[in-house]
Every structure is written in C-alpha cells, then in structure tokens.
Amino acid sequence: MNGAWREAAGLRFVELETDDSGPDLPVVFTMHGRGADPTDLASLAPAVSPNGYRWILPQGLRPVRIGPGEIGWAWYELDERQAATVVESRDRLATFIDETLARLAMPRGRAALIGFSQGAVMALHVGLASDESFGAIIAMSGHLPAAEVLLPLLPKRQDRHVLIIHGTYDQVLPVERGRHVRDVLQQAGLNPEYHEFPMDHQITPESIEVVRQHLTRALPPGSSA
Template sequence: MLTDTIVTIPPAAKHSTTVVFFHGLGETGNYWASTLEKLCKPHTKIICPTANKIPFTLMKGFATSAWFDMASLDQTGENESVIRRAANLVHDLLDQELSKTRIPSNKVLLGGFSQGGSLALYAALTYHKPLAGILVLSCWLPLRKKFPEEATNNMDIPILQCHGTNDLVVDYEKHGKSSSDVLKNFVTNHKLITYQNLPHCTNKEELEAMKTFITKVLP
C-alpha cells in the first residue's frame, strides 16, 4: 500500500478533473491540499496522499514520512527496486481513482514537491494511460541514467518543472537543471522555470505559475 492516509478535497462543482499531488519528505498531504484548493477550479477534485513513516537511510534510520527510502540524493544512492515499487503503487492509486470516478485519465494532473515531485515525475512517465500534465517542484528525475529508455508514456503532455537557485536540499544545478536537460532529450512539451534566490520552498510567483499551468491543462 502506498499510504494509509489520503487527504481529499471534493470538487465544489460537477467533477470533471482531478489533481493528485505528493508532498515532500517529512510532510503530510494537508498543506498541499489546502494550497491547491486555492489554485484549482471548482470542478477539480484534489487528492493529496500522506506517505507512511519508514526508516529513512539518509537520516540514519530515523522514521519519517517518505515515499521511498534513499541513501543519498546522488544517483549512486538510489534504490531502483523501491523507486519502481513506489511508482507501481502510484499507478495502482490512479487506476483505482479512474475506475471509481470514471474521469478520463487525460483529465488527471499528477504532481508533487521534492521527493513527491520526483515520484510523480517518474510515475507519470511510466504510467500506461495518458495524463493531462505533470507539475513538479524542487525535485529531480529518479533513475535518470535509465532514460529515455525507461519512459513508456506521457512524453508529449505538458510538463512544468519549477526550482529555486538557492535550494540547499535538492541542488538546482546538480539535480534540478540536470534532470531538466535529460527530460528535454525525449519529452516534447517541457518547461523549467527557475526562481532566483528561492530556497527549498515555494513563493508567490511559483504559486501563480502553478495556477496558470493547472488552469491550462485542466480547463
């Protein structure tokens, strides 16, 4: 199971689109659910899972809410099997939601922040159904040496990637920009927005960019 807890905000109007968004390490789905509620149209259902707490190697085994374990942010610290397993669980969550609501898959936006953004990005590019778009913040592309061969779908949908240059958690150049460079080799509709002096968080300008993107891909 991907998570035991899912924060859901039902649409205020007739349900026609859905946003599924994954939080960063140590967070919960509550913050992003309330944030996205201000950015989405009334017809959009918002789903923000909260990751279960697991012993996290990067934090010397301390239990924290995380989508998958990591030994480091470098590619050498990635565990292929746990990343693939997490992505498969995202695919299961999407399949269940689509089956339950009968909303077309191309009316679903997948996104996330930090590790959640990385999970969303990888899961979207390996999902068997077409999505509306991908919205990721302050993250990286997991297993990026495996791409483009790893990608099986959603290479032609809109992808918005946002990252601050003063990010001391997920380095902009080493992880954000390098992931963007890899993506641009095989996706057709990708945009990286760089925020000068922004640390590992969001700001007003980024939230406005998110709102514009969501409105565009989920009209």
C-alpha cells in the same frame, strides 16, 4: 479547505472538500515531500484553484522519524535502496491512481499529477511511465533518481505536458538537479515548461501562480453544474 482521510489500494489519502463536487471534475493528485504528510500541501489547492478540481492527496508509504515522537512520511529511501524504493512506490501509487480514476470513471487525460520534492519524483515517474498521457505533470523542487528506468520510455512520451519548477537557492536539491530533469526530457524529445525562481526548497506565491497558469491551461477546471 477541509479534507477527509480515506484509504484505497493500501494508501491513505486526503480528499479535499470543495464547493464543487460534481462527478465530472478533473482530478488533481498532489504528492508531498519527505517528512511531511498529505496535509502539508492542502493549502496549495485554494491557492491554485479553490473550485473546479477534485483534489486527492496521497500519503507516502515509508515512515520517517522527524523528531522526538514525531513521524513523517517519505516515498523512497535516500540510501542504496533509493532506486528500488522509487520504483516500488511508483508502482503502488500508480495502482492507487488507476483504481481511483476507475472509481470516478475518469480518464487519465482528465487528471493531473503535482508533486513537491520527493512528491515531484513520484509525479514524474508515474506520469512518464504511464502508457496513457495525464492532463499535466507538475514537478516542484524535484529531481530524477532511478532515471535509468524511465530513459527507454521517454522517446514515446513526447505528448506529455510537463512543468518543472526549481529554486536557484535550493539547499536541499540544488537547482542543477532541476535543470538536469529538464535536459533529460528535452534530449528525449519532450518539451517541458521550465521555470526557476529566487527561492530555497519551498513553494512561493510566484511559483504557485505558474502552477495555476499551467494547470488551468493544460487541464481546464470543470464545474459541478
């Protein structure tokens, strides 16, 4: 799938081109992990559903050196600034999502948030901080830094459709991190769907199939017809 680079609300993003381009297609915001860029998850769209959704892939706000002369992007820092930069990126991403949905005249209930690693953190923070429920929140290989920001809100978020996926062999974020997210949400009265797979810090065909099933159930694909 080809994509066009654009910018809105101070964020660069890629909007994928699909055979469906009708105004009523549900929107899937897909956030990449640390050191990547939006194109890193572009292949997820045709694997999950080549048509029936409008795929928008925002770019992280913080440049990260990943090699000689190579720059990737992150959503937050890993040092003592972590909590503050999580909240900063959450707020800027939420503004971008709000403006995009307003431009498309699309309610939050017709939008999904999908993220991998740091992108999963963004999906959880934006989706759970929002007063209005998104159609789906899907967190792959993530965790929950700055949880103290969300904890007071969670008892009022029991209507959220949350999917958590984690690898039992994850060497970047051990599986205990994913289990912790599940446990925090359950203790607050949410009912997240949780899956573990025998994989590292990655996305596999098996995990993609679970994403596909959850997304199409929580937010059925539309049609341009």
